[in-house]
Amino acid sequence: MNVFRKHLRDNRRGYLGWTVALAAVAAMYASFWPSLGGNADMASAMEALPPAVKDAFHMQDITSASGYFGSSVFGILIPVLTTVFAIGTGVRAIAGDEESGTLDLTLAHPVSRVGLALQRFAAIVVALLAATAAILAMLLVLRSPAEFTQLSVGNLAATSFQLALLGICFASIAFALGAFTGRRTLALGTTAGLAVVTYLADSFLPQIKGLAWTERFSPYNWYLGGEPLVNGVQWADVALLIAVSAAAVAIGTYRFTKRDIAV
Numbered sequence: 001m002n003v004f005r006k007h008l009r010d011n012r013r014g015y016l017g018w019t020v021a022l023a024a025v026a027a028m029y030a031s032f033w034p035s036l037g038g039n040a041d042m043a044s045a046m047e048a049l050p051p052a053v054k055d056a057f058h059m060q061d062i063t064s065a066s067g068y069f070g071s072s073v074f075g076i077l078i079p080v081l082t083t084v085f086a087i088g089t090g091v092r093a094i095a096g097d098e099e100s101g102t103l104d105l106t107l108a109h110p111v112s113r114v115g116l117a118l119q120r121f122a123a124i125v126v127a128l129l130a131a132t133a134a135i136l137a138m139l140l141v142l143r144s145p146a147e148f149t150q151l152s153v154g155n156l157a158a159t160s161f162q163l164a165l166l167g168i169c170f171a172s173i174a175f176a177l178g179a180f181t182g183r184r185t186l187a188l189g190t191t192a193g194l195a196v197v198t199y200l201a202d203s204f205l206p207q208i209k210g211l212a213w214t215e216r217f218s219p220y221n222w223y224l225g226g227e228p229l230v231n232g233v234q235w236a237d238v239a240l241l242i243a244v245s246a247a248a249v250a251i252g253t254y255r256f257t258k259r260d261i262a263v
Contacts, residue, residue, distance in 0.1 A: 003111055003119035008126065011089070015127040018085045022078060023134040029072040030142045036068060065148040066155075069139075070229045074159050078135065079166060079223065080199075086128060086167035087191045090174030093120040094252075095184040098262050107261065117179060117253040124171050132164040151229065158233040159224075165241040166223040170195055172245040176252030182262050219244070 008015070062068050094117065097103040106116065139156055143149055170191060177187035202218035202225070205211045215221040222241050226234030 003106075003116050004123050007093075007120045007123040011092075011123075011127070015089075015130070018081075018127075019131040019134045022081060022085075022131050023138040025078055025081065026073050026135045026138050027142060029069075029077075030139060030146050030148070032072075033065065033068055033146050033148050036063065065150045066227075066230050069148065069151060070159075070224065070227065073135075073139070074163060074224060074229060079163060079220065082128070082131070082163060082167040083170050083195050085131065086124075086169075086171035087174045087188065087195065089124050089127065090121075090171035091178045091184055091188045091191070093117075093124060093175050093178065094256060095178030095182055095187050098178075098182045099184045101262075104261050113257045114253055117175075117256050118249070121172070121175055121249055124175070125168055128167040128171065129164050132160045132167070135163070136160040155229050155232055158228040161233065162223050162228050162238065162241070165238060165245070166219055169219045169222075169241045169245050169248075172248040172252075176248040179252035179256040182259070 062071055094103065097106065107113065136157055139160075140153065143151070143153075143156075173194065174187055174191040177190055178184060181187060198218040199220055201214035202220035205214045215225065219241060222234075222237040226237050228234055
């Protein structure tokens with residue numbers, strides 16, 4: 001039984017919907033750039049904002065292409081939506097089917113628990129890579145018409161890649177909690193809560209005296225803190241995202257092989 005292919009086929013509509021939605025949001029933000037780039041009034045408004053607000057939302061220079069796309073396309077809504085997509089898919093991979101009573105039917109086929117878990121997570125990875133590839137493709141199509149050619153293709157690809165790893169990181173945590181407990185609601189709530197806390201750790205908590213250290217433990221900081229849109233792939237951050245993802249999947253899969261399945 002090819003669990004990987006079946007998982008992609010069974011979830012193709014949802015994955016396609018998320019992919020189209022994320023690409024559409026990227027296109028929407030990109031289309032605003034020609035009217036904002038170099039706008040003197042916008043520059044003055046940005047100068048009036050408190051430094052803490054600009055730091056929290058990665059809005060250092062919204063009148064430059066890297067500043068605008070770093071704070072809009074890649075800075076707020078798209079990473080949040082990617083996180084929501086990732087958590088939902090990660091939770092459903094094991095715990096969703098277990099609560100619906102279909103997981104034991106799948107395991108009745110000649111497939112091991114390890115094989116099932118890893119193939120399903122691999123399908124989630126492919127879905128997230130496809131979604132961020134669609135975002136990148138949309139931006140490349142609009143790069144000349146929307147006049148942001150100063151952003152290199154390589155740096156756009158680097159940021160999209162790290163966005164995919166951010167999603168994979170949260171998907172792995174949701175997957176691990178679902179595989180560990182078999183409880184969809186618990187896995188969903190815990191991972192969503194962790195996403196909120198780590199988002200705050202990257203954005204607002206560092207603005208409080210003595211709490212700047214919190215951003216070092218946030219996947220959102222590993223995703224965008226090194227400014228891949230300007231500096232290219234940040235390999236140390238990539239390593240952190242991959243390490244957390246691999247550890248979560250390994251722990252969740254191991255526990256899944258040792259516990260009883262709800263029927």
